[in-house]
Amino acid sequence: FAMHVTEAPYSNMSMTSWDFGGANSLWIPPMMAEPIDGYMAYVAGNLNSGSGSYMIQLTHTGGSIVPTQMPFNFNTGGAGQITAMNYSPIDPNHWYVLTENGRIYHSGDSGTTWTQHTISNAPGTHYFYGMFIYPSPVNLGTVYIGGSGYSNPAVYKLENHGATATALTNGLPPTLVHELAGDPTDSLLFAATEVGPFVYVAGDDEWYDLTLMGMPDVNCWSVEYLDGVDIARFGTHARGLWDFELETPSSIGLDDELNAKLNVF
Secondary structure, X not given: XXXXXXXXXXXXXXXXXXXXXXXXOOXXXXXXXOOOOOOEEEEEEEOOOOOOXXXXXXXXXXXXXXXXXXXXXXXXXXXXXXXXXXXXXXXXXXXXXXXXXXXXXXXXXXXXXXXXXXXXXXXXXXXXXXXXXXXXXOOXXXXXXXXXXXXXXXXXXXXXXXXXXXXXOOOOOOEEEEEEEEOOOOOEEXXXXXXXXXXXXXXXXXXXXXXXXXXXXXXXXXXEEEHHHOEEEEEEOOOOEEEEEOOOOOOOOOOHHHHHOOOXX
């Protein structure tokens, strides 16, 4: 089911649920918040029979959740069902949808019209709940996608709203990427994977294994970046939450006596 919680932090909170209906959706269907309206969200599926895959708008109104199937069918031409949805934090009119057979769809008008691109050798999907899309917080039209990468790259950087795809593979072993998150400057990309937590440093074009920093050797299911405190928070399987805190190196001061002994070549 999907649930809407009203006034969540307060004692007068209320909860309204909607049981998944229809067919052709993942076990835990991808969901996307509505960028503007807090009483609305989107879930992937099909309210009718058949193989079509649609965005279903869920609206909390009158004490219940009302589903409305949007008209565009993403499962055309062998695209497969929807595996991920997200919108740009820079301009929430730009939406992105990923399907299981390597198609990325972009809309610049909040889902009214769509443009499709095919990703060659794209990541596969997790059979329970799909893949992940992380739109860049800096560059409109740049998105990162993650998924299953055992015989193909697990992470891609897509530019021009999906028209250009670059695999990010250096240092990342063959694995399944569950979730992606990044810092506000787009210089660090964090990945929660089946083989643990990783960070991609854009300046190095390299992935680094964060288990070497003291995290347990365990698969990670989720990651989020807490901008206000510069922390990447990973959710693990049965080992709780782990925070990777970024620190700015302190400046190194040299006294006059030490300065006098230095030679510069």
